[in-house]
Amino acid sequence: MSPLGWHRDSSSLLIEMAMPLLHEGARVVDYGCGTGGSAIELLKACDARGLGIELMLVDPLPSWFHKAHSLLADRPDVRLELSLRTDADGRRLFRTLDEMLDGEHVDLIVCSSTFHLIPAKVLDALLKEMAGVLLPGGSLVWSSGDIAHPSRPSSRALLHDPYRMVRARLRGEEARLAALDLLDEQARTRCERAADAIFPEPPDVSIMLNAVEGAGMSSRIATEQIEMSLDDAERFILVPRLSDVAAPLDSGEQRDQLIRSALEASFTAMREGGKADDDVYRIHWTFGVHELA
Numbered sequence: 001m002s003p004l005g006w007h008r009d010s011s012s013l014l015i016e017m018a019m020p021l022l023h024e025g026a027r028v029v030d031y032g033c034g035t036g037g038s039a040i041e042l043l044k045a046c047d048a049r050g051l052g053i054e055l056m057l058v059d060p061l062p063s064w065f066h067k068a069h070s071l072l073a074d075r076p077d078v079r080l081e082l083s084l085r086t087d088a089d090g091r092r093l094f095r096t097l098d099e100m101l102d103g104e105h106v107d108l109i110v111c112s113s114t115f116h117l118i119p120a121k122v123l124d125a126l127l128k129e130m131a132g133v134l135l136p137g138g139s140l141v142w143s144s145g146d147i148a149h150p151s152r153p154s155s156r157a158l159l160h161d162p163y164r165m166v167r168a169r170l171r172g173e174e175a176r177l178a179a180l181d182l183l184d185e186q187a188r189t190r191c192e193r194a195a196d197a198i199f200p201e202p203p204d205v206s207i208m209l210n211a212v213e214g215a216g217m218s219s220r221i222a223t224e225q226i227e228m229s230l231d232d233a234e235r236f237i238l239v240p241r242l243s244d245v246a247a248p249l250d251s252g253e254q255r256d257q258l259i260r261s262a263l264e265a266s267f268t269a270m271r272e273g274g275k276a277d278d279d280v281y282r283i284h285w286t287f288g289v290h291e292l293a
């Protein structure tokens with residue numbers, strides 16, 4: 001599997017930061033493994049150096065997780081854990097890292113492109129949970145293209161800015177409003193909430209740093225410019241789960257076309273604002289390395 005340019009560029013910087021923290025036999029968690037993109041890049045880097053690690057992949061979303069499973073389950077050094085479970089009353093609950101690791105501790109937690117999707121109100125608890133499974137001197141290494149950082153220059157956007165603009169444009173779009181009108185009020189509210197939640201407002205890096213400090217870890221933060229091609233951006237938002245920003249319109253060519261033209265209008269605004277060129281938009285990507293004292 002060959003990663004897209006923006007994913008390759010952001011992952012390779014993250015892995016550069018992670019590699020010096022690894023040793024033969026190191027135990028590693030990839031938190032928010034998705035379809036396995038970051039884990040595959042990490043394993044490639046370890047394989048290239050002849051470094052053996054034990055990697056546990058964790059994700060709450062069964063559909064993405066199954067893709068990672070089909071790509072990586074054959075490797076004896078990889079273990080996969082679905083982090084959502086349903087209790088006896090049918091409620092969906094997150095399993096803790098301690099539970100998934102069965103009391104074991106790890107040298108490194110990698111969290112690639114995931115922290116911006118985790119609600120701010122659970123970050124304090126999650127960072128403490130992460131610190132709780134790290135060995136003394138163990139580290140958390142993360143990156144995200146959608147975290148607001150005060151150093152962001154006006155020439156760079158955040159990863160999800162164009163897609164938030166698409167959602168804003170589609171909010172008043174006629175065909176979508178007509179489809180919403182066919183729903184009862186409760187279904188309409190549910191549908192709008194779910195569509196708004198696909199690209200939430202970016203959290204501020206200070207929330208992350210406070211949570212890290214509260215968990216007793218040190219902080220090293222870096223930012224880099226990562227470029228995403230406009231073609232990749234279009235493919236990204238047309239993934240079925242993300243193109244639900246146009247819900248309740250049914251998936252299909254008409255919906256894709258509405259999304260494409262809203263995206264084109266967003267890019268025009270980004271070009272005018274100096275954040276995009278003809279073929280790419282620029283993203284202010286944040287990286288964090290935190291060591292447990």
Ligand SMILES: C[S@@+](CC[C@H](N)C(=O)[O-])C[C@H]1O[C@@H](n2cnc3c(N)ncnc32)[C@H](O)[C@@H]1O
Nearest residue numbers: 032033034037038060061064112113114117118
């Ligand atoms: C953009 S993907 C990143 C995948 C992979 N780490 C990579 O970089 O290739 C983000 C992942 O975060 C997971 N995720 C979303 N919300 C989460 C939450 N509240 N807690 C943990 N993981 C979450 C999603 O299921 C998704 O697989």
